[in-house]
Amino acid sequence: xxETASTTRAPDALLPSLTPLLHEWLPRQRxxxxxxxxxxxxxxxxxxxxxxxxxxxxxxxxxxVRVEQPSRQAGTPAxxxxxxxxxxxxxxxxxxxxxxxxxxxxxxxxxxxxxxLRDPRLAGLLYERLRTPGRTGPLRFHATTAxxxxxxxxxxxxxxxxxxxxxxxxxxxxIFRRVSPGANPDLELPLALAGAGxxxxxxxxxxxxxxxxxxxxxxxxxxxxxxxxxxxxxALADGREFTAEARDLGRATAEVxxxxxxxxxxxxxxxxxxxxxxxxMDRRLHAAAQAVPALLPHVPGLRAVFAAASGxxxxxAVQRIHGDLHLGQTLRGSDGGWAVIDFEGExxxxxxxxxxxxxxxxxxxxxxxxxxxxxxxxxPWNADWATRCRAAFCTGYAExxxxxxxxxxxxxxxxxxxxxxxxxxxxxxxxxxxxxVPMSAIERLxxxx
Numbered sequence: 093x094x095e096t097a098s099t100t101r102a103p104d105a106l107l108p109s110l111t112p113l114l115h116e117w118l119p120r121q122r123x124x125x126x127x128x129x130x131x132x133x134x135x136x137x138x139x140x141x142x143x144x145x146x147x148x149x150x151x152x153x154x155x156x157v158r159v160e161q162p163s164r165q166a167g168t169p170a171x172x173x174x175x176x177x178x179x180x181x182x183x184x185x186x187x188x189x190x191x192x193x194x195x196x197x198x199x200x201x202x203x204x205x206x207x208x209l210r211d212p213r214l215a216g217l218l219y220e221r222l223r224t225p226g227r228t229g230p231l232r233f234h235a236t237t238a239x240x241x242x243x244x245x246x247x248x249x250x251x252x253x254x255x256x257x258x259x260x261x262x263x264x265x266x267i268f269r270r271v272s273p274g275a276n277p278d279l280e281l282p283l284a285l286a287g288a289g290x291x292x293x294x295x296x297x298x299x300x301x302x303x304x305x306x307x308x309x310x311x312x313x314x315x316x317x318x319x320x321x322x323x324x325x326x327a328l329a330d331g332r333e334f335t336a337e338a339r340d341l342g343r344a345t346a347e348v349x350x351x352x353x354x355x356x357x358x359x360x361x362x363x364x365x366x367x368x369x370x371x372x373m374d375r376r377l378h379a380a381a382q383a384v385p386a387l388l389p390h391v392p393g394l395r396a397v398f399a400a401a402s403g404x405x406x407x408x409a410v411q412r413i414h415g416d417l418h419l420g421q422t423l424r425g426s427d428g429g430w431a432v433i434d435f436e437g438e439x440x441x442x443x444x445x446x447x448x449x450x451x452x453x454x455x456x457x458x459x460x461x462x463x464x465x466x467x468x469x470x471x472p473w474n475a476d477w478a479t480r481c482r483a484a485f486c487t488g489y490a491e492x493x494x495x496x497x498x499x500x501x502x503x504x505x506x507x508x509x510x511x512x513x514x515x516x517x518x519x520x521x522x523x524x525x526x527x528x529v530p531m532s533a534i535e536r537l538x539x540x541x
Contacts, residue, residue, distance in 0.1 A: 107136040107157070109198025110177075113205060117192045118159065118173070123253050123269040125171055125439065126161045133160040137172060138302060140229035143217055145200065151179040152214045154231065156271065156302060172271050174307055176218070178208035187211055209255055209267070215245035219259050222298040222310055231307070235298040239263070239310075253439040263297065264313040268306060268436075272443040276306035278436040280447070281352065281412060290351035292344050292432055316426045320419035324466040324481075328474060335484035338463070341422060342488025344430035345459065349413065349452045350493060358411040359449065370402035373510045380513045384520045386531060387513070393538030394509055401506030408503060410449035417455040418462035456497040457507035459485055461515065461533065468529040509537045 111134055118124050119131060137156035145151035155175040183191055183204040190210035195201055208214040221228065223239045243260030250256075257265045268276055279299050286295035298310040320341065327334040361369070377394055381387040387394075414421065415437030423431045437446030460482045467478035490496035497504055515530035 105198040106139055106200070107134055109195050109200060110134075110205065113193040113195070114157070121269075123255065124173070125253070125270055126159060129161045129163045131159055132162055134158065135160065135170070138230045140231055142176075142221065142228060142231075143214065145179055148181045150211070150213065152208050152217060153177045153179060156305075172305075173269055174267065174271050176208040176214070176267070178206045178211045178214050180204050180206070209247055209257060212245055215247070215257050216242070218257075218308075219243060219245060219263075219265070219310075222265070222300065225298075230302045231300055232302070233298070233300045236295075237297050239298065254436075258313050259310075261315045262313055263310050265308055265310045267308040270439070271302075271305045271307060273304040274306075274443045274447070275304070276309070276436060276443070277412075277415065277446055278434065279306045279309045281414075281435040282309075282311065284355040284412075285348065285351050288351040288355040290348060292348050292351075292430065293435070294431065294433065314423050314425060314431060317423035317431065320422035320424060320430075321462070321466065323424055324419055324463070325469055328466065328470040328477065333480070334477070335480050337424065338481040338484040339488035339491075340428070341430050341459070342485040342490075343492040344422075344432060345417070345455060345485075346489045346492035348432050349411070349455070352413065353409075353411045356412045357449070358409055361408045361410055361451075366408070367402050370398040370506065373398045373401075373506060373513075376510065377513050380517045384516050384527075386520075386527070387516060387534065390534050390538040394513070394534070397502075397509045397537060397540070398506055400502040404500070404502035408451050408500070410451055412447075413450045413452055413455045414458075415446055415450065415455070417458040419459070419466060420462075451503060451507070452493075453497050453500060453504045454507045456486070456489065457504055457511055460508055461511045461530075464533055465529055468526075468532075505537060505540060508533070512537060 114134060115131055119127060135158040137158060138154075140154040141151060142154050143150065143152035145153065153176070155177065156172055157175060158170040158172045160170050177192070178187075178190070179200060181203055183206060187206055187210060190206040192205045192207065194204050220241075221233055222235060223241065225233050225235045227233070240262070243262055245257050245259050248256040248258060248264075254269050255267045257267070259265065266278065268278075279296055282293050282296050285293045294311040294314065296309050296311050300307050323337065324334055327337075374395060377387070377391065377398070381391050414432065414435055416434070417432070421432060421434045423433060425431065463478045463481040463485070467474045470477070486496060486498050512530045512533040516527065516534060519527040519530060
């Protein structure tokens with residue numbers, strides 16, 4: 093992260109004046125990763141006026157703020173969040189839902205602070221800044237092509253760990269809320285895929301960063317596309333097969349993997365690495381069983397799955413992969429073609445973990461679990477539908493890759509099991525009514541030989 097740098101008039105007084113508002117507002121944001129843990133303080137990493145705060149008009153303040161929480165793991169840095177705050181003397185009624193609060197003291201005393209992305213003027217200013225590459229304070233803006241001017245912005249409300257703006261139905265800007273030093277895979281991998289000539293992933297056209305941290309990426313918006321999760325649910329509701337779509341999606345996934353292997357380094361797993369991989373899965377299983385006792389009867393069978401992978405995975409190829417692949421990370425266009433999006437990886441993992449080479453079957457396992465989830469939304473549960481989709485996906489993958497992921501059953505089963513264990517903990521904590529979905533997979537996988 094950059095050293096504290098600021099274009100504000102009184103940076104030392106700025107954060108103390110905002111602290112009471114951030115204490116209330118930040119934990120309520122759905123992209124805030126520290127929910128349920130007490131916030132004890134803030135540290136200002138950088139403050140930049142993208143629109144000057146002088147005078148009574150509107151200002152736009154870009155902040156990088158570390159959030160101190162005492163329950164984080166020892167030795168790990170506090171999470172750093174990117175905030176874009178609008179500042180006005182008077183907030184118009186249309187922006188009332190975006191209000192964070194009024195500042196009581198400091199350089200902005202008496203002024204209203206609000207979520208800047210909800211203000212079309214400020215969201216438009218961010219796009220204009222991307223159109224003109226260069227530097228503003230610690231922020232650096234880049235573009236790969238000339239962008240059209242004055243596209244109307246709108247906020248997408250479907251995001252979870254980030255925020256997204258659509259500009260004129262032509263481009264989508266993803267703004268990373270929790271940022272870390274290093275290139276974000278959602279910029280790094282699409283750039284590499286574009287360089288390799290892979291058309292399955294929208295190529296970045298602009299981005300901005302601070303120091304080594306990626307802050308936001310602008311890509312073409314595929315407005316005539318629908319996400320794979322919704323398409324699968326529609327097929328189930330209509331009693332239709334989804335195998336042709338699943339087979340095409342398998343081909344698209346393999347094409348992405350082949351292009352990543354061409355663009356970025358690959359290697360083979362040493363035996364010690366496979367043992368470490370299986371041991372990490374085993375540790376996650378142990379922790380999950382302590383949190384969700386329903387797992388306990390299945391632990392011996394699941395540990396056997398991981399042990400089999402440890403013995404069979406030596407020499408397996410590893411490369412950069414998607415890292416969080418499921419139906420919701422895919423788009424099918426009106427021409428029937430599939431695109432793969434959202435290469436950020438699992439947000440809960442560190443950036444180093446998300447950027448590390450992995451076996452491609454990890455992505456395959458994620459998609460297989462997604463077909464199970466889709467089938468479970470239908471009443472009665474259509475298990476055969478999921479089985480056919482899973483087989484079709486693997487067949488399509490084999491057709492494009494020249495190798496069938498089912499040919500490495502021990503490693504594929506281990507990754508699917510690891511994913512199902514994660515799902516059990518998630519559902520037990522957040523959606524108990526859905527716990528039966530991953531538990532049915534746990535029962536199947538623990539009994540498999």
